[in-house]
Amino acid sequence: MRHISNGIAASELRDVSWRKSSRSNPSGNCVEVAGLSDGGFAVRNSRHPSGPALIYTRAEMEAFIGGAKDGDFDDLLGRG
Template identity: 65%
Template structure:
């Protein structure tokens, strides 16, 4: 896929999911699973903006670290 085709795919074909903890202003990260098994991530306020793509292992490491409190110091 070329750049425009991939952008259209991200906008139209992926099923994006926000956290249930998303605030009413829409300040949240959205995630979608790609057909390759990778995970796409975007800012919900800018659905036409950049999309980052991570492997399942990278997302598992991040979520595990978040559950373990590894990033809690950044929230105070």
């Protein structure tokens, strides 16, 4: 299998504020998102804050969030 990489060590992202959803559970099973100075976004696993962060453009995040709001991914949870 070919190795595909999109990201950076989250610890290398300086001066960003990581946020997680108010729907996150207290055991830390969630993702965190940070806005970047170029208008993009970084996403990381909250259990591994120094681990990899995936980087997305504003357009990619708008498409994903819009799809989530529209229920496009509900079938992945067995609800659609």
